[in-house]
Amino acid sequence: MNTVVCMKQVPDTETLIKINPEGTGIVTEGIKWVMCPYDEYAVEEALQQKEKFKAGKVTIVSLGPDRAIEAIRTGLAMGADTAVHINDAAFYEKADPYATAAALAAAVKDLEYDAIFCGKQAIDDDSGQVPAILGELLGLPVVTLVVKLEVSEDKTKAVATREVEGGHAVVEVSLPAIFSAQKGLNEPRYASLPGIMKAKKKPVDVKTVSDLGVSVEPMTAIKEMSLPPARQAGKILEGEDAVEKAKALAKALHEEAKLI
């Protein structure tokens, strides 16, 4: 089974995030970048499907600047066969979900695939739109939040289990289709050392957006970005006994917090 995985490089969840001076994005220097964790499920699922059918090719497609190659190599080390790196820092910087999806669609168009796997969301800007817009642009069905996937022997259709509020829904869809991966779909593998070494030699097709003939403009632009307010230090109320302390608490809630 041939598959494409849309994979985004994102800041590590533990890394220190700072807003840039313009207030329109984050400072990208000095942070640790990793493959989006949901995209790890996507890569793993593609690999498992390939292993199940004992044939096919897994292609990773990623839009991102130079540094994205590291995450691409991680995917190749896990076992993906080839990759398309849409390396276009200027485009990427402004890209909203629509522009991203348009670039990805252009790159995917020329590939052979029975399914496209995405993560359910990129953990950096959390818009959750790319899989859906990609489906729209490619004219393919989209199944989101997949936690289980079974592809028919003849690769013409698939049964996907989706996570829905408080339960599961089982969806049948004809292939090719787009699936967005939710936690629980699988256990992403750790790259073996031969995998890492082989990944260094695997082909990566580097393209710019104009190479792909994409000339879309983003439909949205970030005007302002801010961090959640820093948590205030707690305050210990003084008082002789419980009654005193309760009084102090009531006063503070009323006068300082203005809650009562």
Next chain:
Amino acid sequence: MDVSKLITRQVFWNLVGKGFPVAQVVVYIIALVVIGLFFWSLSRSGFFTRFKMWRLATGTDVARLDKPWSRFWYAVADVFAHRKILREPYQGIFHFFIFWGFFILLIGTAIVALQSDIVEPIWHVWFWQGDFYLWYSVVTDIGGAIAIIGALMALARRYFFRPKWLDNRPEDIYILWFIVAVLVTGFLVEGLRMQATEVQPGNLMHPYVWYSPVGRLFAYMFAGMGIPAIKVTHKALWWTHMALAMLFIVYIAWSKLLHMFVTPVNIFLRNRTGQPHLKLIPPEAFETAETFGVHNVEEYSWKDLFDSEACMRCGRCVEVCPAFNTDKPLAPRDVIQDIREYLEKKAKFAIDPTSGQARIIPDEEYEGPALIGDTIEKDTIWACTTCMACVEACPAYIEQFPKLIDLRRYLVMMEADFPSEVQEVFKGMENNSNPWSIGAHTRADWAKGLDVPLMSEKGQAEYLFFVGCAGAFDDRNKKVATALVKLFNAAGLDYAILGTEEGCCGDSAKRIGNEYLYQALAQANIETFKAYNVKKIITMCPHGYNILKNEYSELGGDYEVYHYIQILNDLIKSGKIELKKPVEGLGTITYHDSCYIGRYNKVYDEPRDVIRSLNSGSLVEMKSNREKSLCCGAGGGRMWMEETLGTRINQKRTQEAIDAGAKTICTLCPFCLTMLSDGIKELEKDEEMQAFDISELVLKAAGIE
């Protein structure tokens, strides 16, 4: 020569008369045949087959033949003085008895042969007489007696005591009865001869009968027999004794008795570094090598394979193994024995039956059982805490657990096959340089407001204080790091920390088998150390201490490394830290030896000295202490794995502290502190007991806020 007037005895009494000494010649013929049979047996018992397999081994090793004379004398001293064997009193003493008994008899027999078959025929001199003879007689008799006592003690252990770490195979019992039979027939022969000769009043030797004390006692058994009957019995038993002794020699080649030759060689070949050897994978190898770790037995080093020959299944390594003692499927002895048996299985494929040539068979061609899985189970491989108790205990200087690390390396690096919990740990180390996966930028947060000098601000300091991941990220252990810097500040120590420039030392990664990740982490630290021209390092964690001190050098990092306990001990002794008042409420204190500070680096006394200098409670030892200390269960990356098989090691160790009557458990390792604190909670002793890091108590005793 006429010897009948000397204090001596006739060799081959009752066996050779006047004329041609038939029996004497027959004995030499038998001896030659036995030597031939011995070598034939070696080939039939698989020894030569295994020898061919050792020669196929490709794995690298430490130097094994450097300083040959020092090695030789070390081995001689170890073999004859039983230095390591006597560490266990019971089995030590019985082995000592059997060894020395047989050694004396061997020398005794050689002296007789020298006298009667060389010196006498050539020079016509009889030196085996007078005082020398009498000494000879007493010593050889006692030799035989202690060997019998030793064998009986060993039999008692096999039949009655039967410790659960001892595996009882039929040969173990045969060997011991064989020994008893050889020796008892020898004494019977002696007793018969004495009854017919020396015991008789009027015999020239009669006054000296008690110079053969055991023989004399045996002679009483035959007191009622007539001389002709004695002579017939003597002859029959003499040949029986001879036959048994010769068979025994042949049996050496077939049984674990072969260890009498192989084990001394293994002691000679011992690892002189004192550190269990994990094979060096040179950094360049990651670019070029096809495979890492061991999954084919030939990927071990020849010494790894030779080790399996030197193991006589004494079980000392099993007795001390924390995994075995908590019912996990690991016994280090069995790992070694499994490798040995597997060699023969693999030899069926590797050795061409017609030409006898051995070759390494490629994986694709090989259809026999696998080393990992079929021979050594994965659960076995992951159960090891790398506590080094096995290596420390082994009288044959075998390095057991490093062979498991080789297998881990294969599983981790080649197959990415490891307990699933570990993946997060690897990722944490990769992305944030700590196993907890906490943001690397928060590494120095613990030190905020504590007046801790940063290397980047100070530029240079006498000591780098390498805090380590636990001190930087684990809440309980942050308190230990805090106590340490307060003490350093109070003592005016010239030190600094690296703050966010510090990285994980890589110990867990290395011992889990991820050498690739370890080297990346180590290289990063080495670069940073170089940038600040670091020469002396103090670590908080014994794991960091060990790896920085002993293993970074393989990657080009050489430093003078101290564990904090060594520094604190000096600061207290020199009065720079003054312990002003006893710490209240500690009760009886026990000290838990961390494996990586104790067995790995032989630091046993400093922690005890510091605890005593606290003056805050009496110090008691747990059942297992110092060299035999029981691991807390966290080493070898076990800290990061679930402990689902058997019982929990930390609880076993905590129980030892309870049994010792301790109210306070002291340690100096963040992993141990975590494991033992958990142990106290799990055993519901948190009302009565507590665990501390020694530095925390020093801080209290010094009265520093």
